Amino acid sequence: MQAGKPILYSYFRSSCSWRVRIALALKGIDYETVPINLIKDGGQQFSKDFQALNPxxxxxxxxxxxxxxxxxxLLPQDPKKRASVRMISDLIAGGIQPLQNLSVLKQVGEEMQLTWAQNAITCGFNALEQxxxxxxxxxxxGDEVTMADLCLVPQVANAERFKVDLTPYPTISSINKRLLVLEAFQVSHPCRQPDTPTELRA
Amino acid sequence: MQAGKPILYSYFRSSCSWRVRIALALKGIDYETVPINLIKDGGQQFSKDFQALNPxxxxxxxxxxxxxxxxxxLLPQDPKKRASVRMISDLIAGGIQPLQNLSVLKQVGEEMQLTWAQNAITCGFNALEQxxxxxxxxxxxGDEVTMADLCLVPQVANAERFKVDLTPYPTISSINKRLLVLEAFQVSHPCRQPDTPTELRA
Known part of the structure; x- marks a missing residue:
């Protein structure tokens, strides 16, 4: 790492921020949180200052x-397993999340938002479960926590937020449960971040 | 690689297939193409046989x-440059392409398709150009062809297909031009695939 504490530009509820928070927690990397509110002021991520920084x-x-x-x-040693980890991570981070993120839902319009998000998640979860x-x-x-798990848990949280019925996904659900009890997933949880509003804290 | 020729399940016009074809060409890996027509029969990718295979x-x-x-x-040796390559690749493969692919455009409906696709591409290209x-x-x-370039060229081709004005993107455009003359990008081009319809061949 570079000298000095790394800074994470983070929004408590963002599944993308959460993924990185889990990785930092697992690797024991101390960092500073700079909250970026994706809603306030029409989205602070659109500010010039942040656009210049945002990777x-x-x-x-x-x-x-x-x-x-x-x-x-967070990536297994075996190349085939590593490919599986990247495939699952890409499926979630490239195939599900981008279709149900804030800016897309804004475009879809309020009336259709919930159906659209549910559809994106169930299509992805059908493939993922298999x-x-x-x-x-x-x-x-396998039996080690990998990058795929960092993607899974925040996506399941999104699914719950959009009221997706998870009963057709027993494998996803049980892996999610086993991960949520791990410390790295708890300290990084949206309900425990510096920018979590009081009423959502746990 | 495994014994035997690898098989690529490919659609001539798919930007995702094209990325992989460029990688195979650059690395000099001989492979067999099995065409999967994303349109015919309501999309052959939805067949049971293919779903079981599809990574x-x-x-x-x-x-x-x-x-x-x-x-x-295809990934630079320097970790920071490697991060840049992955960032650009993810921006295209996770942030642009999934928003303008066939299945999303179908959901958006015929009337809005072009605007939707143009919007997804220009949002992404604004960030990418910067x-x-x-x-x-x-x-x-840098000066070596990387995974980022494999993502760029097929995405620019999609932009052209959706009639996106590329004049605000001089960096994207000139890199694209320099890449298109390379052999690996030519042999993998959608107009030269086994499943390219005769009227689209070049």
Whole structure:
């Protein structure tokens, strides 16, 4: 890592921020949070100052952390397992989340938002549930926590927020439950961030 | 690589397939194409047979190829440059393409399709043009062809298909032009694939 504490520009409820927070917690990297409110002022992420800084994509941050601080590893040693981890991560971070994020839902319009988000998530989860049946152990890929798990938990939280019925996804649900009890997933949880509003704290 | 020729399930016009074809060409990996027509029969990708096979996300394939066949390298040796390459790749493959792919445009409805696709691409290209100003050399990141370039060229082709005005993106445009003359980008081009319809061949 660079000298000085790394800064995470974060929004408590953002699933993308949460992914990175889990990675930082797992790797024991101390960091400073600078909250970016994605709603207030029409979205602080659109400010000129932030646009100049914003590296935009979070899997790239996680891959970078992995290279700079390789233990504990978030990518398995075996290349095929590593490909599975990246496939699952990309499926969530590239195939589900972008379709149900704030700016897309704004475009879709208020009336259609919920259906649109539910549709994006169920399409993705149908594929994911099937994939996990051949890759999962205790967690998404085998028995170690990987980048795929960092993507899974925040996406399940989004699914719950959009009232997606999770009963067709027993594998997703049980992996999610096993992950949520781990400390790194708890300290990074949206309900425990510096910018979490009091009424949402737990 | 595994024994036997690898099989690429490919659609001539898919920007995701094209990315992988460029990687295979650059690395000199001989492969067999099995065409999957994304339009015919309501989309052959939805068939049961294909769903069981489909690894879904193409950046994971490229990362896997990179590990199995490291030369020529598609990720720079320097970790910061590597992070830039992944950031740009994710921005395109996770932030632009998923918002303007076939299945999303179908949901958006015929009337709004063009505006929607143009909007997704210009939002992404605004960010990308700015990022490239600090990362680009001859190509997206420095002077070597990387995974970011494999993502750029097919996305610019999509932009042209959706009639996006590229004049605000001089960096994107000139990198695209420099890449299109390279052999790997030509042999993998949508107009030269086994499943390219005769009227679109060049």
């Amino acid at each position: 935009m994509k979070q899997l790239a941050i996680i891959e970078y952390l992995e290279e700079m601080r390789p233990t504990p590893r 994939i996990l049946q051949s890759t999962a152990g205790i967690y998404c890929v | 879904m996300k193409q950046l994971a394939i490229i990362e896997y190829l990179e590990e199995m066949r490291p030369t020529p390298r 990022i490239l100003q600090s990362t680009a050399g001859i190509y997206c990141v």
